[in-house]
Amino acid sequence: ILNVEQSPQSLHVQEGDSTNFTCSFPSSNFYALHWYRWETAKSPEALFVMTLNGDEKKKGRISATLNTKEGYSYLYIKGSQPEDSATYLCAFGSGGSNYKLTFGKGTLLTVNP
Amino acid sequence: AAGVIQSPRHLIKEKRETATLKCYPIPRHDTVYWYQQGPGQDPQFLISFYEKMQSDKGSIPDRFSAQQFSDYHSELNMSSLELGDSALYFCASSPRQGLTGELFFGEGSRLTVL
Numbered sequence: 001i002l003n004v005e006q007s008p009q010s011l012h013v014q015e016g017d018s019t020n021f022t023c024s025f026p027s028s029n030f031y032a033l034h035w036y037r038w039e040t041a042k043s044p045e046a047l048f049v050m051t052l053n054g055d056e057k058k059k060g061r062i063s064a065t066l067n068t069k070e071g072y073s074y075l076y077i078k079g080s081q082p083e084d085s086a087t088y089l090c091a092f093g094s095g096g097s098n099y100k101l102t103f104g105k106g107t108l109l110t111v112n113p
Numbered sequence: 114a115a116g117v118i119q120s121p122r123h124l125i126k127e128k129r130e131t132a133t134l135k136c137y138p139i140p141r142h143d144t145v146y147w148y149q150q151g152p153g154q155d156p157q158f159l160i161s162f163y164e165k166m167q168s169d170k171g172s173i174p175d176r177f178s179a180q181q182f183s184d185y186h187s188e189l190n191m192s193s194l195e196l197g198d199s200a201l202y203f204c205a206s207s208p209r210q211g212l213t214g215e216l217f218f219g220e221g222s223r224l225t226v227l
Binding site: 042046049104 | 171218
């Protein structure tokens with residue numbers, strides 16, 4: 001059983017605050033690490049897919065880093081806005097012929113205006 | 114742009130009945146994944162298909178079966194429904210198996226078993 005841990009479980013910040021949360025995953029058999037943004041009543045939307053140790057990706061105010069050797073990824077949001085409120089899911093892609101994503105439980109971010 | 118289409122969006126069934134969920138992937142996507150999300154739970158991988166063949170199997174009960182058809186749409190068949198099967202079932206498609214792997218999700222089918 002693959003263990004993908006996300007912390008914190010939930011987070012409340014004020015508009016304009018910068019924040020970050022963590023995804024921990026097995027450091028063996030790594031293939032890819034995905035981040036998804038999931039708003040209530042909508043389907044998950046891909047933010048980043050990272051495959052190389054040391055990868056850093058950015059999309060607007062959101063960025064992510066990857067450390068495959070120690071098995072963690074950070075997601076950063078700069079200057080949080082109320083529309084950033086969502087659950088942020090990470091998913092660990094294990095390698096081999098059976099490519100499979102194992103999701104964490106997510107971090108619920110609430111940005112208060 | 115076309116997205117992943119799931120039907121029906123909502124389904125109510127009685128215990129021991131059968132349900133079928135359908136997923137139409139984005140055109141030219143050859144890989145389909147099914148996930149189940151129970152109330153307050155993280156998404157659980159059920160099964161995936163690549164080029165109409167089952168590529169991986171997760172925590173899918175024996176009462177469930179799925180297939181991918183020649184037009185790449187997929188159907189998840191659930192029999193002898195139990196209360197615990199009530200969940201949001203997501204289908205996702207991907208353009209290439211095992212490469213970028215980015216998933217595009219449908220809006221989900223919510224199954225309620227009474």
